């Protein structure tokens with residue numbers, strides 16, 4: 001099976017500034033691939049290279065088997081692209097812009113864009129410049145999906161969308177996957193990619209540090225937990241649980257770090273009267289540190 005995206009030593013320097021360095025990656029057809037990294041890591045650079053908006057310093061990218069540089073309109077028609085900071089014609093209404101883009105992509109009029117706009121509760125009759133940031137983002141989402149492309153390349157697609165609309169967007173991704181399309185999307189939110197991706201690549205300072213299946217990633221996920229009890233609880237009992245670290249008990253409040261499954265911890269807690277549980281996902285930096293320390297060991 002030919003990869004939907006293949007990166008071979010893909011490297012981009014902006015003058016002397018590092019964009020991305022030596023990326024090797026294969027994204028399979030039908031896969032939802034989450035591209036995760038903090039600000040400045042190189043996500044947008046990678047995506048712009050895939051779209052031939054910038055050119056590699058060395059190495060190469062293949063998109064649907066073609067070189068993005070020579071793929072031309074043929075390739076473009078098969079790719080849906082959502083830019084990190086979408087530049088849209090502000091004077092046009094959503095309907096005008098989407099109709100125009102639809103024509104470019106061989107659609108007759110709005111095509112599926114009408115239905116997509118409805119699902120995202122986007123008003124197509126207003127000039128794009130008058131829309132709120134979240135609503136402009138919806139236009140960007142609709143234009144990426146409207147021609148049912150084989151491959152979706154989405155740069156932080158949920159940024160600016162409220163939680164309800166994010167959920168609708170996740171549905172769109174799930175449907176695209178069901179139809180056998182490939183989705184490559186960037187994010188800096190671990191919980192988001194955990195939710196929708198089959199595999200995750202973590203990029204840090206221009207390099208791919210980790211490429212993992214979701215299960216493996218979850219098994220290593222760190223979570224900070226706060227468990228509030230009605231009365232005091234014995235610290236030792238919790239500290240002895242496998243995968244539970246940094247246990248602190250103050251009065252009825254237990255805080256700890258849990259690695260992977262929290263099942264045992266929850267069951268241990270349930271033997272006392274629990275009044276509240278708060279869980280925070282670890283930030284990316286902590287996740288990186290774990291990968292560097294443990295080199296893949298989930299202990």
Ligand SMILES: Nc1ncnc2c1ncn2[C@@H]1O[C@H](COP(=O)(O)OP(=O)(O)OP(=O)(O)O)[C@@H](O)[C@H]1O
Nearest residue numbers: 014017018019037038039040041042043044045046
């Ligand atoms: N046009 C440019 N000229 C010079 N350096 C650039 C340019 N575009 C990006 N860079 C640099 O390349 C690196 C990667 O940037 P990139 O925009 O790809 O990061 P990102 O992962 O998309 O970050 P964010 O989460 O903030 O969107 C950064 O150090 C950035 O400063």
Ligand SMILES: [Mg+2]
Nearest residue numbers: 043044045084
């Ligand atoms: Mg970016």
